[in-house]
Amino acid sequence: MLHRAIGIFDSGVGGLTVCKEVIRQLPGENLIYLGDTARVPYGTKSAQTVERYALEAAGFLVDQGVKLLVVACNTASAVALPALRERYRLPVIGVIEPGARRAAESRNQRIGVIGTEGTIGSGRYEEAIRALLPEAEVFSTACPLFVPLAEEGWAEHEVARLTALEYLQPLISAQIDTLVLGCTHYPLLRTTLQRVMGPGVLLVDSAAETASCVAELFREQGLERPEHGGQRDFYVTDVPTRFERVGRAFLGRELSKVDQVMIG
Amino acid sequence: MLHRAIGIFDSGVGGLTVCKEVIRQLPGENLIYLGDTARVPYGTKSAQTVERYALEAAGFLVDQGVKLLVVACNTASAVALPALRERYRLPVIGVIEPGARRAAESRNQRIGVIGTEGTIGSGRYEEAIRALLPEAEVFSTACPLFVPLAEEGWAEHEVARLTALEYLQPLISAQIDTLVLGCTHYPLLRTTLQRVMGPGVLLVDSAAETASCVAELFREQGLERPEHGGQRDFYVTDVPTRFERVGRAFLGRELSKVDQVMIG
Numbered sequence: 001m002l003h004r005a006i007g008i009f010d011s012g013v014g015g016l017t018v019c020k021e022v023i024r025q026l027p028g029e030n031l032i033y034l035g036d037t038a039r040v041p042y043g044t045k046s047a048q049t050v051e052r053y054a055l056e057a058a059g060f061l062v063d064q065g066v067k068l069l070v071v072a073c074n075t076a077s078a079v080a081l082p083a084l085r086e087r088y089r090l091p092v093i094g095v096i097e098p099g100a101r102r103a104a105e106s107r108n109q110r111i112g113v114i115g116t117e118g119t120i121g122s123g124r125y126e127e128a129i130r131a132l133l134p135e136a137e138v139f140s141t142a143c144p145l146f147v148p149l150a151e152e153g154w155a156e157h158e159v160a161r162l163t164a165l166e167y168l169q170p171l172i173s174a175q176i177d178t179l180v181l182g183c184t185h186y187p188l189l190r191t192t193l194q195r196v197m198g199p200g201v202l203l204v205d206s207a208a209e210t211a212s213c214v215a216e217l218f219r220e221q222g223l224e225r226p227e228h229g230g231q232r233d234f235y236v237t238d239v240p241t242r243f244e245r246v247g248r249a250f251l252g253r254e255l256s257k258v259d260q261v262m263i264g
Numbered sequence: 265m266l267h268r269a270i271g272i273f274d275s276g277v278g279g280l281t282v283c284k285e286v287i288r289q290l291p292g293e294n295l296i297y298l299g300d301t302a303r304v305p306y307g308t309k310s311a312q313t314v315e316r317y318a319l320e321a322a323g324f325l326v327d328q329g330v331k332l333l334v335v336a337c338n339t340a341s342a343v344a345l346p347a348l349r350e351r352y353r354l355p356v357i358g359v360i361e362p363g364a365r366r367a368a369e370s371r372n373q374r375i376g377v378i379g380t381e382g383t384i385g386s387g388r389y390e391e392a393i394r395a396l397l398p399e400a401e402v403f404s405t406a407c408p409l410f411v412p413l414a415e416e417g418w419a420e421h422e423v424a425r426l427t428a429l430e431y432l433q434p435l436i437s438a439q440i441d442t443l444v445l446g447c448t449h450y451p452l453l454r455t456t457l458q459r460v461m462g463p464g465v466l467l468v469d470s471a472a473e474t475a476s477c478v479a480e481l482f483r484e485q486g487l488e489r490p491e492h493g494g495q496r497d498f499y500v501t502d503v504p505t506r507f508e509r510v511g512r513a514f515l516g517r518e519l520s521k522v523d524q525v526m527i528g
Contacts, residue, residue, distance in 0.1 A: 037309070046505070048503060145412050145423075152409055154409075238310050238313045242310075242381075
């Protein structure tokens with residue numbers, strides 16, 4: 001059981017920021033990553049369609065015999081966790097609870113959340129934060145241009161700064177002290193977002209919080225693989241070329257071995 | 265036969281710019297439009313995957329008994345026309361030939377082409393222009409941020425102008441006199457693109473050229489429906505809400521009746 005891999009899926013390259021953190025915090029674990037690049041993105045699609053895609057992606061990983069499933073996509077975490085937990089009999093960790101837990105440490109209880117249309121429309125972050133901190137005021141904004149900006153490699157371009165200024169103005173006016181990066185692409189924009197929000201605002205990276213959450217669970221349940229250097233396998237549903245090229249910046253290293261599979 | 269509909273498909277809302285032009289130039293025709301919104305976009309996906317999606321989308325329209333198929337997506341036109349023409353026994357019109365035909369009227373024979381990664385990567389515009397104007401110098405650039413900017417409604421925002429400046433600088437330096445808008449989203453950005461390129465550059469709108477091409481074919485072959493006010497039916501593969509909301513700006517009017525279907 002210990003030697004079984006952790007299964008991680010996302011709509012595309014974004015979940016590699018979660019992968020990167022899991023590798024950093026749990027270097028001995030075997031990982032299997034699936035990016036549903038033939039149907040990316042999930043963030044602009046309906047809850048019904050995203051749930052169907054998430055069940056199919058998870059099904060592929062479960063068939064590989066993984067010991068734990070990480071939903072490294074905020075949109076899928078927002079709309080598909082109940083269906084995934086009902087269908088599959090293994091622990092399923094999404095990125096929203098861990099991010100909300102960290103955000104609930106806000107001192108002034110004024111918290112911003114940014115994400116895709118799907119994630120923001122679901123209201124799940126707000127719900128998760130309020131469950132922990134009932135007095136919190138949560139200000140949520142969808143930022144659809146951040147994903148293509150991150151994928152284009154323009155994270156620190158003047159265009160990214162202007163775009164962030166436009167999206168974040170209401171959150172600056174609301175005087176939040178904590179901003180949840182509710183999309184796995186957004187850690188790439190961290191420098192720009194911090195510059196726009198100012199140094200006093202804590203940026204919560206759901207990717208890092210989720211990896212911590214997995215590490216904690218493994219320690220509690222004695223599930224950690226006691227080896228050095230786990231194996232990492234990457235699968236995508238479209239031809240791997242673009243994933244390999246764009247994914248480097250998200251994983252912070254070369255993608256060694258990426259194979260194409262059919263799901264759904 | 266005359267009363268059969270024209271079938272038009274695209275990955276999402278973009279092809280509605282082609283629809284708009286077909287309605288303007290051939291107001292008596294019945295239209296059936298399919299937007300593959302569950303799998304949008306096509307522009308960042310591989311030729312292999314886009315060809316599969318295009319065959320499935322076209323299959324749905326052929327099953328409705330359409331008299332002509334319009335591939336209102338530059339990426340699908342770039343990579344899937346041969347497969348579509350081989351599989352289906354009806355006239356198939358893509359958006360690339362009509363756009364190239366107009367571009368080949370360039371006076372200085374220096375022509376720019378902008379589009380998605382898939383369209384630009386295919387080299388099809390360059391090929392089609394050179395077939396008509398062998399001496400032409402063609403300068404092609406992928407502009408991945410234009411689609412999300414158009415969908416966000418930021419077509420005339422300062423962010424769009426800065427983005428266009430960055431992408432188009434090499435085409436300005438190349439002193440082109442004609443720029444092909446090789447993506448059905450780009451007509452929404454026309455004002456910004458003209459401002460950045462300057463008034464001396466002709467912008468070729470593939471949507472309008474394609475509609476003219478359909479009108480011409482109908483006149484030649486006596487296929488035009490001799491009625492006023494055709495019926496227009498819209499289908500999408502995801503929940504219609506977002507398509508209806510975003511599509512208005514592309515069609516230039518409300519979307520009256522949109523139904524969800526499963527394909528593939």
